[in-house]
Amino acid sequence: MTKTPASPEPLTPPATRRPGGRSARVRANVHQAVVDLVAERGYGTFTVAEVADRAGVADSSVYRRWGTLEALLMDVVVSRLTDRSPMPDTGNLPGDLRAFAAKAAEDVSGQGGLALLRTVVTVLAAGPDGEAARDRFLAARSEQIQSMLDRARARGEDPPEMLDVLDVVLAPMYVRVLFGVGPLTPNYIDGLIDRLLAHRRR
Amino acid sequence: MTKTPASPEPLTPPATRRPGGRSARVRANVHQAVVDLVAERGYGTFTVAEVADRAGVADSSVYRRWGTLEALLMDVVVSRLTDRSPMPDTGNLPGDLRAFAAKAAEDVSGQGGLALLRTVVTVLAAGPDGEAARDRFLAARSEQIQSMLDRARARGEDPPEMLDVLDVVLAPMYVRVLFGVGPLTPNYIDGLIDRLLAHRRR
Numbered sequence: 001m002t003k004t005p006a007s008p009e010p011l012t013p014p015a016t017r018r019p020g021g022r023s024a025r026v027r028a029n030v031h032q033a034v035v036d037l038v039a040e041r042g043y044g045t046f047t048v049a050e051v052a053d054r055a056g057v058a059d060s061s062v063y064r065r066w067g068t069l070e071a072l073l074m075d076v077v078v079s080r081l082t083d084r085s086p087m088p089d090t091g092n093l094p095g096d097l098r099a100f101a102a103k104a105a106e107d108v109s110g111q112g113g114l115a116l117l118r119t120v121v122t123v124l125a126a127g128p129d130g131e132a133a134r135d136r137f138l139a140a141r142s143e144q145i146q147s148m149l150d151r152a153r154a155r156g157e158d159p160p161e162m163l164d165v166l167d168v169v170l171a172p173m174y175v176r177v178l179f180g181v182g183p184l185t186p187n188y189i190d191g192l193i194d195r196l197l198a199h200r201r202r
Numbered sequence: 203m204t205k206t207p208a209s210p211e212p213l214t215p216p217a218t219r220r221p222g223g224r225s226a227r228v229r230a231n232v233h234q235a236v237v238d239l240v241a242e243r244g245y246g247t248f249t250v251a252e253v254a255d256r257a258g259v260a261d262s263s264v265y266r267r268w269g270t271l272e273a274l275l276m277d278v279v280v281s282r283l284t285d286r287s288p289m290p291d292t293g294n295l296p297g298d299l300r301a302f303a304a305k306a307a308e309d310v311s312g313q314g315g316l317a318l319l320r321t322v323v324t325v326l327a328a329g330p331d332g333e334a335a336r337d338r339f340l341a342a343r344s345e346q347i348q349s350m351l352d353r354a355r356a357r358g359e360d361p362p363e364m365l366d367v368l369d370v371v372l373a374p375m376y377v378r379v380l381f382g383v384g385p386l387t388p389n390y391i392d393g394l395i396d397r398l399l400a401h402r403r404r
Contacts, residue, residue, distance in 0.1 A: 121323045121380055131382065138381055163383065168397070171377035172369035178323055179340055180333065181365065192369070195397070 029055040030062060034076045048072070074133030077120050078140045080107070087144050093152040093159055097193050100148060101169050105184040108177045117177060160196055168196040231257040232264060236278045250274070276335030279322055280342045282309070289346050295354035295361055299395050302350060303371050307386040310379045319379060343372075362398055370398040 033054040037046045048069050052059045066072035088099030108117045120137060142162060149159040160168075169192045173184055182188070235256040239248045250271050254261045268274035290301030310319045322339060344364060351361040362370075371394045375386055384390070 118323070121320070134382060138383070166377065166383070167374035167394070168370075171373040174377055175368065175373035180336060181340070181368070195370070198400075 026055070026057050026061060026065075030057060030065075030072070031076050031079060034072060035080075038073075071133055074120070074137060078137055087148050089151065092155070093148075093157045094193065094197060096148050096152065097165075097169070097196065098190065100145075101173070101189045101193055102186070104170060105173055105189055108173060109184055114177055117174060121178070164196060168192060228257070228259050228263060228267075232259060232268075232274070233278050233281060236275060237282075240275075273335055276322070276339060280339055289350050291353065294357070295351075295359045296395065296399060298350050298354065299367075299371070299398065300392065302347075303375070303391045303395055304388070306372060307375055307391055310375060311386055319376060323380070366398060370394060 030051060033051045037051060037054065048062050049059050051069075051072070052062045055062075062072065066075060088096050088103070090096050090099055108114065120134075145162050145165050149162060149165075152159040172192060173189075176182060176184065232253060235253045239253065239256065250264050251261050253271075253274070254264045257264075264274065268277060290298050290305070292298050292301055322336075347364050347367050351364060351367075354361040374394060375391075378384060378386065
């Protein structure tokens with residue numbers, strides 16, 4: 001019995017789910033090396049060999065586990081979203097949405113966040129591997145948002161559709177960061193949430 | 203007097219404004235070579251030398267006029283937006299917005315459009331050159347949208363802010379195309395316009 005009580009959806013490769021041990025250390029070190037290299041130099045400027053060197057592992061370990069640099073990059077992005085950004089649970093939908101949007105804004109703002117957002121978009125352009133990675137990213141993000149909306153419905157609130165959260169809240173933040181249009185202020189984010197909630201089923 | 207009666211904002215390098223002649227032919231051929239290469243292979247897969255070769259011009263001509271591959275790519279994108287997508291003028295704001303959004307959806311959908319959208323985003327990641335190119339892209343797009351909104355105001359309509367058009371209409375379309383979330387159907391686009399018009403100054 002080496003398996004942990006995993007969450008129902010295997011969003012990351014099975015090997016990464018083993019707690020502790022050499023495998024987990026390798027994953028943590030490789031992820032950290034990617035985050036550092038993206039922040040320092042940006043996407044497209046480093047190789048698997050450089051990641052492996054900085055993480056103190058063999059190139060073959062990286063290739064065996066992730067296959068390609070693009071798959072590794074997307075694993076890092078999905079991991080940051082799912083492991084490091086647990087969904088808020090404030091007891092009501094507007095509170096959850098505001099906390100979620102503020103966290104999402106924080107994730108994509110700043111140098112590291114912008115680099116990762118650009119990584120996602122760039123990886124999406126990388127053909128079939130990119131599409132598989134994109135689907136994993138979307139599945140992870142969708143599951144998070146849906147759980148928040150399901151809780152609202154269970155409380156008797158009237159949540160919007162999941163894709164409306166993408167269209168009204170996340171898409172403008174992503175595009176503004178990518179295009180460098182103004183900072184994502186709390187006031188701006190509140191306006192997005194107001195717009196979303198004003199357009200619930202009428 | 204070699205200057206043409208140019209529009210007020212020099213969105214493209216002065217050399218490209220000369221109508222006809224060798225300079226215009228070079229520009230047209232180089233642009234077409236880029237469009238073809240992006241559609242065939244995607245961004246990041248070709249060099250200035252390959253563009254020049256396909257366009258039948260010297261590498262040095264490309265470097266002298268555009269400086270970098272990234273600047274050239276962004277010039278192509280801006281040119282497609284401004285030269286090939288004149289703003290609609292239907293006589294009323296909802297009509298203009300619907301025609302504008304339908305054209306924008308067409309521009310970013312399909313293989314060629316997606317490749318160009320990815321190009322914009324990827325070029326944005328390319329440091330200071332990317333930022334200059336991004337600002338030109340934004341200036342071109344903003345000027346188009348603002349002219350449409352100004353006409354609406356002159357007619358006595360109550361147009362939304364320019365950035366609301368970005369947030370509510372363009373951003374969701376861009377993100378859905380980049381993430382591969384469903385097709386941009388006429389019904390979907392109408393919903394975006396309805397959302398934008400419902401949120402005009404209250």
